[in-house]
Amino acid sequence: MNLIRNSLKCLMWGLVMVSALSACTGLPDGVEPVTGFDKSRYLGKWYEVARLDHSFERDLVEITAEYSLREDGAVRVLNSGTDVDTGERKVAEGHAKFVGAETTAHLKVSFFGPFYGSYIVFELDPDYQYAFVAGYNTDYLWLLSREPGVSEELREAFISRAQSLGFVTEDLIWLY
Numbered sequence: 001m002n003l004i005r006n007s008l009k010c011l012m013w014g015l016v017m018v019s020a021l022s023a024c025t026g027l028p029d030g031v032e033p034v035t036g037f038d039k040s041r042y043l044g045k046w047y048e049v050a051r052l053d054h055s056f057e058r059d060l061v062e063i064t065a066e067y068s069l070r071e072d073g074a075v076r077v078l079n080s081g082t083d084v085d086t087g088e089r090k091v092a093e094g095h096a097k098f099v100g101a102e103t104t105a106h107l108k109v110s111f112f113g114p115f116y117g118s119y120i121v122f123e124l125d126p127d128y129q130y131a132f133v134a135g136y137n138t139d140y141l142w143l144l145s146r147e148p149g150v151s152e153e154l155r156e157a158f159i160s161r162a163q164s165l166g167f168v169t170e171d172l173i174w175l176y
Contacts, residue, residue, distance in 0.1 A: 009126065024117045025099055025108045026136045030165045033106040034124045041128045042105075043067045043119075046144040048081075049130075050158065050172045054140065056092070056111075059084050061175055065144065069173045070095060077109055123161060132158055149176040 027033070048063035057063060060081030068076045081087055094111035096119060097102040098104070105121035117140075123132035130150060133142040143150065143158045150158075159169045 001011075008123065012128070013048060024115070026118060026134050027106070028134055028138045028165065029121060031120055031122050031134050033104050033120045033122060035104050037103050037105040037121065037124070038128075039069075039102055042131075043069060043075070046146060047176065048069070048142055048150045049145050049148070049150050049176045050141075050143040050155075050174050052139060052141045052167070052171055053105045053173055057081060060090060063175060067096075075107070077111075122165075132161060134165075134167075138165070141172070 010106040044067065046065045046067070048057075048065065051057060051063075061084055061150060063079065065069035066078040066080075068078075070076045077094040077096050078091065079094075080089055080091045092111050094109055096109040097116075099106045099108055099118075105124065107119040108116035109119045110116045118134070118136035120134045121131050122134055125131070129146045131142075131144045133144060141162055143155075145154075155174075159172070162169050162172075
């Protein structure tokens with residue numbers, strides 16, 4: 001009887017862990033990843049123009065994300081930013097894998113072992129010059145650009161689109 005009870009406990013614990021880990025790779029309501037995505041065109045350096053605040057980028061400015069291809073086909077992610085208090089450049093390295101087809105811009109990114117979070121490109125310039133990116137819920141939002149700044153029209157388009165999807169755009173932090 002104890003063997004059955006322990007087996008059931010292990011099974012339940014495993015299901016809870018799988019459920020918890022997969023919850024972070026979901027999509028916010030209404031957010032649809034870009035299709036026809038070309039991974040090779042997305043690689044390279046991006047500047048973080050705006051974001052919603054979160055602990056892992058708090059007090060950082062001059063933030064960049066650099067994406068390159070790893071030997072195993074995953075995407076190497078190198079995020080860096082300057083700490084406003086110390087002037088020190090902080091760097092975090094991770095990797096990203098596609099959740100489904102590589103032509104759909106829904107990836108899962110990990111900086112800490114087996115724990116992944118969603119990275120969803122939900123709007124992308126046809127020339128891959130800017131991207132609107134969300135996480136697994138409306139607490140995570142970024143505007144990325146190949147250049148440090150963007151036009152006022154693009155800012156307004158980003159805010160409008162994000163508001164329509166339920167993001168709290170009043171809380172955006174503008175870096176450029």
